[in-house]
Amino acid sequence: MRRLLTPAFLLTLGLLILGEVGARLFFAHSVSGRFEYGFSLDAGFMEHPDGRVELVMAGGRRFLPQSFQRKRPPGVFRVFVIGDSVTRGPSLKQAYPWFLQEELQRQGIDAEVLNLGVAGNGARRSRLIFLKILDYDPSLIVLHVNNSNEYEDEREYRRAQEFKGWHPRHWPMKVFIFRRLYEAKMEKLLWRLVPQTIRQRFAVNDADAEVAASQNPEKWQQWQRLVAEVTSANVALARELRVPLILLTQCRLDAQGSNPARLTDEGLDEMARNLAGRAGVLHLSLKELFAPLDFKDYFQDSSHLKPAGHQLLARALAEKVGEILAQSGGAHRVSSASPGRPE
Amino acid sequence: MSFVAWPYPFFLIGVVILYWVLGRRPRQLLLLVASYIFYGFWDVRFLALVMTTTGVDYLAALGLAGHRPRFLAVLGLPLLPGLWLGVCKVLEPLTGPVPWGTVAVALALGLAFSGAYQGLWLLPENPRRRGFLFLSVGSCLAILGFFKYFGFFTQQAVAVLRNLGFEPGWVLPHIVLPVGISFYTFQSLGYVFDVYRGRTEVCRDFLTFAVFDAYFPQLVAGPIERAGHLIPQLDREQVFHPAHLQEGLKMILVGLFKKVFVADNCALLANYAFAPETTLNGYWAVLGALAFAFQIYGDFSGYSDIARGSSRLLGIELVQNFRFPYLARNPSDFWRRWHISLSAWFRDYVYIPLGGNRGSRGETMRNLALTLLLAGFWHGASWIFILWGAYWGAFLIFYHFSPVKVFADREATWSWHTFGSVLSMWIITLMGWAIFRSPDLARLGSWLAALGNWDSGAALPWARCALWLGLHLAPLWLLKLATCKAQDETALEHLPWPVRGVIYALLLLLVVSSTEHDQEFIYFQF
Numbered sequence: 115m116r117r118l119l120t121p122a123f124l125l126t127l128g129l130l131i132l133g134e135v136g137a138r139l140f141f142a143h144s145v146s147g148r149f150e151y152g153f154s155l156d157a158g159f160m161e162h163p164d165g166r167v168e169l170v171m172a173g174g175r176r177f178l179p180q181s182f183q184r185k186r187p188p189g190v191f192r193v194f195v196i197g198d199s200v201t202r203g204p205s206l207k208q209a210y211p212w213f214l215q216e217e218l219q220r221q222g223i224d225a226e227v228l229n230l231g232v233a234g235n236g237a238r239r240s241r242l243i244f245l246k247i248l249d250y251d252p253s254l255i256v257l258h259v260n261n262s263n264e265y266e267d268e269r270e271y272r273r274a275q276e277f278k279g280w281h282p283r284h285w286p287m288k289v290f291i292f293r294r295l296y297e298a299k300m301e302k303l304l305w306r307l308v309p310q311t312i313r314q315r316f317a318v319n320d321a322d323a324e325v326a327a328s329q330n331p332e333k334w335q336q337w338q339r340l341v342a343e344v345t346s347a348n349v350a351l352a353r354e355l356r357v358p359l360i361l362l363t364q365c366r367l368d369a370q371g372s373n374p375a376r377l378t379d380e381g382l383d384e385m386a387r388n389l390a391g392r393a394g395v396l397h398l399s400l401k402e403l404f405a406p407l408d409f410k411d412y413f414q415d416s417s418h419l420k421p422a423g424h425q426l427l428a429r430a431l432a433e434k435v436g437e438i439l440a441q442s443g444g445a446h447r448v449s450s451a452s453p454g455r456p457e
Numbered sequence: 458m459s460f461v462a463w464p465y466p467f468f469l470i471g472v473v474i475l476y477w478v479l480g481r482r483p484r485q486l487l488l489l490v491a492s493y494i495f496y497g498f499w500d501v502r503f504l505a506l507v508m509t510t511t512g513v514d515y516l517a518a519l520g521l522a523g524h525r526p527r528f529l530a531v532l533g534l535p536l537l538p539g540l541w542l543g544v545c546k547v548l549e550p551l552t553g554p555v556p557w558g559t560v561a562v563a564l565a566l567g568l569a570f571s572g573a574y575q576g577l578w579l580l581p582e583n584p585r586r587r588g589f590l591f592l593s594v595g596s597c598l599a600i601l602g603f604f605k606y607f608g609f610f611t612q613q614a615v616a617v618l619r620n621l622g623f624e625p626g627w628v629l630p631h632i633v634l635p636v637g638i639s640f641y642t643f644q645s646l647g648y649v650f651d652v653y654r655g656r657t658e659v660c661r662d663f664l665t666f667a668v669f670d671a672y673f674p675q676l677v678a679g680p681i682e683r684a685g686h687l688i689p690q691l692d693r694e695q696v697f698h699p700a701h702l703q704e705g706l707k708m709i710l711v712g713l714f715k716k717v718f719v720a721d722n723c724a725l726l727a728n729y730a731f732a733p734e735t736t737l738n739g740y741w742a743v744l745g746a747l748a749f750a751f752q753i754y755g756d757f758s759g760y761s762d763i764a765r766g767s768s769r770l771l772g773i774e775l776v777q778n779f780r781f782p783y784l785a786r787n788p789s790d791f792w793r794r795w796h797i798s799l800s801a802w803f804r805d806y807v808y809i810p811l812g813g814n815r816g817s818r819g820e821t822m823r824n825l826a827l828t829l830l831l832a833g834f835w836h837g838a839s840w841i842f843i844l845w846g847a848y849w850g851a852f853l854i855f856y857h858f859s860p861v862k863v864f865a866d867r868e869a870t871w872s873w874h875t876f877g878s879v880l881s882m883w884i885i886t887l888m889g890w891a892i893f894r895s896p897d898l899a900r901l902g903s904w905l906a907a908l909g910n911w912d913s914g915a916a917l918p919w920a921r922c923a924l925w926l927g928l929h930l931a932p933l934w935l936l937k938l939a940t941c942k943a944q945d946e947t948a949l950e951h952l953p954w955p956v957r958g959v960i961y962a963l964l965l966l967l968v969v970s971s972t973e974h975d976q977e978f979i980y981f982q983f
Contacts (some may be wrong), residue, residue: 118699126957130965283463292969299970307925309917312729 133291139395144291147173149277151270155246156181161198167250168227175239175269178206178229181292186226186251191218193227193435194247196240197258200364202419208421210258211430218435231258237344238269244348248377252357254438256431260364261380264337265327268281342385349389358394358438360384360431365401375410377401392442396434403430423454458498460763461716468495472673473770483693488668488691488771495673496636501552501636502545503562506604507540510597511670512537514645515663516574521586522659525578530663536570539564567906570596581716586653595651603822608632609838611929637677639835643802646668648684650806657685665692673983678760680778680798687773708766710949710964715759715933718967722929723752726922731894737907740919745904746887748895748926751933757796762947779946781937783886786878787864790853791886803832806894818858825857826850836893841901845892852885932967936960 138145147157165184169177186192197200203209205382207357211229218225230243245269247255274283275290287293304313327333338433345361352359363382365378369375403426404412412423419427458465470683472491476484497504519526542560545552570592577588609630618625648669651657660666669688674682690824729735730745737745759779768775778797785791792800808828814821826847833846856864895901939960940948949957 118702120703122954122957122961123703125955126961126965129958129962146608254609282467286969289969290968295966295970303923303928307928308725309922311917312725312922314733315729435736 126206130289130291131172134289137290137294138239149152149274151274151295152235152297153182153242153271153274155242157242159216159246160306164393168202174274177232180200180206180228182226182228182250184250186253189224191253191435191439192251193218193221193225193254194250194252194255195227195229195231195256195258196243196247197231197256197362198235198240198260199231200232200260201229201232201258201420202233205422209420210428210431211423213425214256214435217428217432220332221436222431225436228266228418234263234266234270236265237261237341238267238271242350244351246358248351248355254360254435255298255352255357256360257345257348258362259341259363259386260417261338261382262366263365264340268337293438329409337392337434338381341382345385349395354396356394358396358442358448360396360398360434360438361390362398362427362431363400364417365404366400367409367416369410377405377409394438396437398430398434400427403427412434458495458768462762464498469767469770476771482664484695485664485668488673488743489664489671489764492668492671492673492676492710496671497846499636500633502542502555504601505545505636506540506638507641507671507676508647509535509538510642511667512530512789513570513596514593514649514670515666518649518659519661520574520577520589520592521649521652523582524659528575531572531962534663535574536568537940539567540582546758546958552823558768558853563752564883579631590653592647594646595755597646599641600806601877602851604632604635604638604837614736624720640681641670641676643799643835644675644681646680647681647802647806656689657683660688660692662692662931663694671928672768672773674764674771676765678757679775679796680761680764680773681799686776690773697702697772700771701769705766705769707949707961708762708769708947710961711936712759712762712764712766713968714936714964715755715872717759718755719933720752720755720759722971723748723755723926726926727752727894729825731896731900731904733896733900736915736917737903738909738914738916738919739908739911740923741916742891742904743887744919744923744926746891746894747863749888750783750887751926751930753890753893754779754952755933758782758946765947777945780944781941781946783784784879784941785874785882785886786867786869788856788885789862790867791882792849795868799832799835803828803835806862807831822858825853829853840886841892841895844898844901848889848892932963936964 116375147154150157152158152173152175154173154175158170158175158177160168160170160172161184162168166181167184169180171177171179182192186256193211193214195214199274201209203212206212208228209229209231211227211231215225215227218227230247232239232243235243237259244255244257277287286427287296349361350361363379363386365377365382368378377400379399383397383399384402385398386397404423407426412420412426414420414423458468468491472487475487476807479487486710493504497857509520516526516531516534540721541558542555544553546557546560549555564983571894577585577592580588586885608629608631611627615625615627615629620714648660652659660669660903665688668691669682669684672682672687710942720916725748727745727749728750730741735741756868758779761775765775776798778795780797781796782791803871808824811827812820813824816824829850830843831843832847833842836842836845864881865872865875869875869878892901895904937946938947939952939956940946943951948958952960
């Protein structure tokens with residue numbers, strides 16, 4: 115046996131163990147629940163004994179770092195904005211939730227707006243965040259509804275299930291550094307260097323297989339239905355708990371080919387209009403907001419906004435907030451603005 | 458079962474543990490059962506073909522050596538494939554459909570073989586020996602010809618008839634190509650040729666021979682072993698030594714690295730570049746050929762390394778199949794470094810029997826051309842492979858008979874001439890791979906036309922893809938640099954242990970960074 119354990123073999127083993135242990139020790143937050151891929155209620159919410167709640171990158175949920183008090187301080191108008199990479203923005207201070215907070219504070223509202231945008235989050239993972247924030251006494255929830263992340267949601271859900279599974283095929287991926295290395299290569303390097311045409315044609319990995327699936331009309335309709343069902347469930351719950359809700363529906367800039375650029379909402383506006391309109395639930399359509407303008411100036415790509423777009427959106431949202439406050443009698447208006455709470 | 462599929466490590470660990478626990482005879486039985494399970498993972502029905510080759514060549518070799526087997530063996534062994542198909546028929550829901558006609562034909566052919574075999578014993582020695590040789594070669598090539606080449610020849614016949622104005626109403630059957638048929642057929646035939654020429658002892662023990670014919674590490678894609686090398690190792694009682702495990706695991710790791718990290722990632726670009734619908738320009742034509750050159754190298758040499766490593770765990774050494782082929786200095790040198798076991802097979806059993814280089818210049822040229830054409834055709838029933846064989850044949854003839862010494866000798870020390878030779882060989886090899894990889898002559902034509910078009914046009918941007926390729930080739934070249942001193946692509950023992958430890962850890966990390974591709978080995982189709 116001693117002759118089997120050669121110094122080179124022991125060194126190999128040692129390096130791998132060191133890497134694994136090091137990652138788990140030094141990146142404890144991001145390792146913890148990492149392979150639940152955000153399919154966990156508590157992922158990313160770190161509660162401290164002093165009552166502070168920190169938003170962190172953990173459990174596969176990569177929140178922008180922010181914090182707030184578990185119990186909403188009296189007079190504070192707390193807004194949670196749930197969404198994907200559009201909500202998340204280029205950075206905390208260049209995204210519309212931040213601009214919304216500034217706008218509301220300018221109007222004399224002691225507002226605390228928290229950006230819960232996580233890139234790639236679809237309906238199912240947004241639903242989990244929605245359920246979680248109900249514990250934190252929201253004054254308003256802005257639900258940014260998009261339907262282009264469902265393939266990613268589905269893929270991550272399958273991965274999370276696979277990771278829990280017993281199948282030997284997944285054993286190597288239970289090692290944290292193996293899994294992270296695999297993901298870093300296959301989802302960052304590959305996507306950056308190899309054009310989508312090649313990746314999709316040969317469906318290189320499950321991510322690309324999902325993208326290929328997104329071009330399947332049947333699959334697309336299935337995802338549309340899912341988004342409608344989940345959003346409807348969220349609206350019903352908000353109504354039941356009497357939490358005001360704004361459904362913010364995403365649109366896509368279609369500027370390819372020789373046709374003039376246009377905005378498309380993929381049926382989201384109609385769905386949201388059907389759900390909104392009654393007390394406590396408002397609808398804001400990105401398409402309707404930008405369509406009268408020279409909208410290409412506000413979009414960074416087909417779906418992400420430039421800072422100017424974020425600012426415009428924040429102002430439109432602030433108007434909607436005004437409607438909500440008018441309904442509730444303006445209970446949150448204060449004389450002086452309080453600073454934001456991002457870390 | 459594929460070496461890169463998840464059941465293989467469990468299978469191998471199980472076999473290795475049992476192997477070292479058991480005694481010599483049970484070990485052989487274990488290896489035979491394990492080999493049949495390994496092959497049966499693809500399709501248990503095709504085990505009948507492995508059994509046929511084994512039975513036929515075992516009996517033929519005994520006949521060649523003048524050992525008359527018992528009547529029961531002569532009757533029973535050729536019937537085994539038919540009986541096996543009968544079992545598959547009974548278990549049809551598990552094994553897939555087996556028509557009764559196939560079972561009946563297999564049994565009838567078995568009986569016919571037994572009859573012919575018994576009849577040959579009535580002849581005098583020389584005609585009898587030729588008869589046994591013919592029986593073996595005829596049976597093996599008939600099986601190979603039917604499963605691999607029947608479709609090709611019938612298609613050509615139909616095309617010729619159509620050109621002559623006839624419209625044959627045949628419905629061409631779709632024949633499934635059994636995995637690795639060319640490999641085990643050639644290995645078995647090599648044994649019969651060696652016995653015929655008296656170069657190797659006849660194997661009188663059926664179990665040992667059956668293991669030789671179906672030995673799982675090299676059953677489906679080589680290396681094509683010689684009986685004189687493998688049978689004595691299977692026959693003798695292996696003694697466990699920790700070095701077997703160390704070497705075996707290291708070879709498997711290097712093989713996995715070549716297959717999973719290098720080949721599968723290069724395949725992405727090669728598959729795109731050679732797809733019929735892809736718009737190519739000069740950059741993509743070169744990038745595609747380069748990607749395929751390393752895909753096929755990583756794929757096949759990786760397979761060979763895993764095969765050698767798996768076998769080493771059992772204390773059995775397989776021959777080296779690749780030795781830095783992309784450092785070859787001339788065409789002849791390339792074939793001494795690429796798929797060495799097949800090149801040696803064609804040299805010993807085709808080229809030399811044809812006369813080798815012993816005759817006139819014209820005869821030598823003919824022998825070279827014929828050997829390479831056959832080697833090309835061995836790879837597959839298609840004009841593309843014949844063209845590829847002809848291409849290499851032309852370069853070998855040029856190398857041997859050109860009045861100008863263009864290429865450096867194999868043993869030459871490094872100089873500008875050597876460097877130029879290696880570079881020239883790169884260009885020749887890349888062109889060769891472009892022929893090999895093209896799905897048809899039309900695609901090959903568009904690949905060649907793309908070499909004259911260096912405009913970006915409608916082709917995809919290539920620079921980032923080239924970076925992707927480079928990132929996967931850099932570790933391979935570093936590994937080559939580390940191993941070239943020992944002239945073995947898996948040899949790392951000469952390095953200090955801390956360096957080895959780091960290399961193993963890095964190789965492992967690179968392998969896991971590229972899993973989940975599950976691309977099949979290219980050479981399985983041959």
